[in-house]
Every structure is written in C-alpha cells, then in structure tokens.
Amino acid sequence: MIGRSEHGRRVLDLAREEAARVGHRYLGPEHLLLGILRDGGSGAARVLQAQGVGLEAARAALGRLAGRGVVPGSRPSDAELLGTLGIDLEAIRRDTEQTFGRKALGWAIREATRARRGGIGRVPRTPLESPPVLATQALYLASQHAKTLSRGAVSPELLLLGVITDIQTPWPRCMSNPWVRQLHASVGLPEGYRGAAGALLAALGVDLDELHDAVSAELRVAVP
Amino acid sequence: MGEAASSEVTAVAAATSSQDPEVGLAAVAALRGLVEVLEALQVENARAKGWSWQAIAAKLGVTKQAVHHKYAGGRFRLRRESR
Numbered sequence: 001m002i003g004r005s006e007h008g009r010r011v012l013d014l015a016r017e018e019a020a021r022v023g024h025r026y027l028g029p030e031h032l033l034l035g036i037l038r039d040g041g042s043g044a045a046r047v048l049q050a051q052g053v054g055l056e057a058a059r060a061a062l063g064r065l066a067g068r069g070v071v072p073g074s075r076p077s078d079a080e081l082l083g084t085l086g087i088d089l090e091a092i093r094r095d096t097e098q099t100f101g102r103k104a105l106g107w108a109i110r111e112a113t114r115a116r117r118g119g120i121g122r123v124p125r126t127p128l129e130s131p132p133v134l135a136t137q138a139l140y141l142a143s144q145h146a147k148t149l150s151r152g153a154v155s156p157e158l159l160l161l162g163v164i165t166d167i168q169t170p171w172p173r174c175m176s177n178p179w180v181r182q183l184h185a186s187v188g189l190p191e192g193y194r195g196a197a198g199a200l201l202a203a204l205g206v207d208l209d210e211l212h213d214a215v216s217a218e219l220r221v222a223v224p
Numbered sequence: 225m226g227e228a229a230s231s232e233v234t235a236v237a238a239a240t241s242s243q244d245p246e247v248g249l250a251a252v253a254a255l256r257g258l259v260e261v262l263e264a265l266q267v268e269n270a271r272a273k274g275w276s277w278q279a280i281a282a283k284l285g286v287t288k289q290a291v292h293h294k295y296a297g298g299r300f301r302l303r304r305e306s307r
C-alpha cells in the first residue's frame with residue numbers, strides 16, 4: 001500500500017467533515033468526491049469543475065439521493081444519542097484514555113468488534129471509534145494506481161481515479177458477509193450499498209468514461 | 225441538511241428519547257457499543273493485575289466459563305505465549 005500525500009490526507013479529512021455535515025455516520029466514496037470539491041485546490045477538483053460539478057451542486061445531489069433512499073438521511077451522532085441518555089461520550093473517552101492509555105483503549109475497541117467464536121457480545125462498531133470507512137476499495141484502487149504510475153504518494157487526482165475505478169469495479173465478496181451487512185445497517189445504509197459515488201455522478205449528469213479520460217489527462221498518462 | 229438539520233435532530237432526540245424507537249433503539253445500540261469496550265478494558269486490566277477468571281466473572285455477575293469464552297484467546301493468550 002502506498003500512503004497518501006499531505007494533500008490527499010487533507011481531502012480525506014474534508015470528506016469526513018462533509019459526511020458529518022450531512023449527518024452521515026460513515027465515510028463512503030461519495031464523500032471523497034465532496035472532499036475533493038471542498039478542498040478545491042487540486043487538479044482533481046479542476047477536472048470535476050470542468051465537467052460541471054460544483055460543491056453546492058454535489059451536496060444538493062447527495063441530498064436528493066438521501067430522499068430516494070440510496071444513502072441514509074441525517075442521523076444523530078453517537079455522542080448525541082448517548083446525550084439523550086445523559087451520558088457524556090467525550091468525558092468517557094477522555095477519562096478512559098487517561099486511566100488506561102490510548103493503546104489499551106484501541107485494543108478494547110478491536111476486542112469489542114472482533115469476530116469471536118459464536119459472536120458473543122460482538123458489536124458492529126462502538127461510539128469510541130471514528131465513523132467506519134466504507135470507501136476502502138476506492139482507497140485501495142487509488143494506491144494501486146499510484147503503484148502502476150510509480151507515484152510516491154496518493155494525491156487527490158489519484159483518489160478521484162480510485163473513486164472512478166471503484167464505481168466500475170464490483171465490491172469483493174468479503175463486503176457482503178453478515179457482519180458487514182450488520183455494520184451497514186447500523187449506520188442506516190440500505191441493503192446492497194456498494195458506494196453511492198456512481199449514483200451521485202450520474203445524478204449530476206457526468207459521463208464516467210469522459211471523467212476517467214480527463215483525470216488521466218490531468219495525470220498526463222494513459223491509465224488502462 | 226447540515227449544521228441546522230443536525231442541531232434539529234439533537235433537539236428532537238432530546239425531546240423524545242424514550243418515545244421514538246428510531247432514536248431510542250439507536251441510543252441503546254450506541255450504549256451497548258460503549259459497554260462492550262469498557263468491559264473489555266476492565267477485564268484486561270483485572271487479568272493484568274492477576275485476577276482469576278472466577279473472580280472477574282463473580283464481579284460481572286456471569287459464570288467463569290462465559291467470561292473466559294468471551295475474552296480468553298485474545299490478547300491474554302498472546303501475552304502468555306510471549307513470556
């Protein structure tokens with residue numbers, strides 16, 4: 001795996017922010033597109049803008065997809081949900097980290113969500129971890145592109161290329177086991193969710209092949 | 225959508241915590257996720273301090289087999305092997 005460039009990491013952080021902004025409790029490929037547009041300073045954003053995709057238009061299109069049930073609508077965060085029960089999630093996070101250390105807390109989160117024999121006490125996710133990343137294939141493909149193009153790091157352009165190829169590639173079978181389905185349901189995603197970036201681009205009237213060619217041109221290479 | 229919608233959700237959630245199953249069930253699910261992590265932390269801590277499975281189980285109010293089945297074979301086993 002090839003790591004992300006500083007710019008790529010910034011885009012990813014903005015994608016997380018965009019997801020939280022619309023009340024989505026996961027990070028999908030569709031949010032990566034919003035993150036690229038929100039950042040605005042990359043070749044990837046220029047390519048999208050040249051195709052007539054702006055940040056506001058993309059946000060509105062994602063809102064329409066939520067109306068159609070392709071992606072979930074706004075959902076309260078875990079901190080807000082626990083707040084209704086009078087529990088201060090941030091205080092618990094702070095106290096446990098101070099008492100047991102960050103490492104032990106990370107281990108306990110893995111322990112609570114790991115696949116045990118019989119699945120006793122297993123939870124799909126915990127409020128103490130950040131929202132699940134459901135754009136892993138897009139990120140993986142982006143790093144694969146970085147490898148084939150012999151780039152040292154994953155830039156926003158490669159992220160966009162990863163999202164495009166993710167739309168064209170079926171998700172692997174490991175993404176449809178009962179635990180993944182449980183995780184998807186726990187963040188309100190409809191059954192059979194395989195990323196909504198394709199639906200988002202289609203709603204914006206973008207031709208995928210054209211976009212692919214434009215990104216390849218931006219990277220100044222032909223990508224098979 | 226956005227900050228306005230999310231604060232609206234908070235207000236709704238606060239007003240109807242026990243009445244709306246949508247919010248109530250999600251809150252319970254979040255609570256369970258939190259409990260499982262805190263339990264794993266405490267069990268690990270107790271084992272590190274030399275507590276027996278029996279003593280841990282008694283405090284948790286379950287059988288020693290239950291707590292052993294749930295937590296043995298994770299980090300504890302690795303730790304024993306590495307010693």
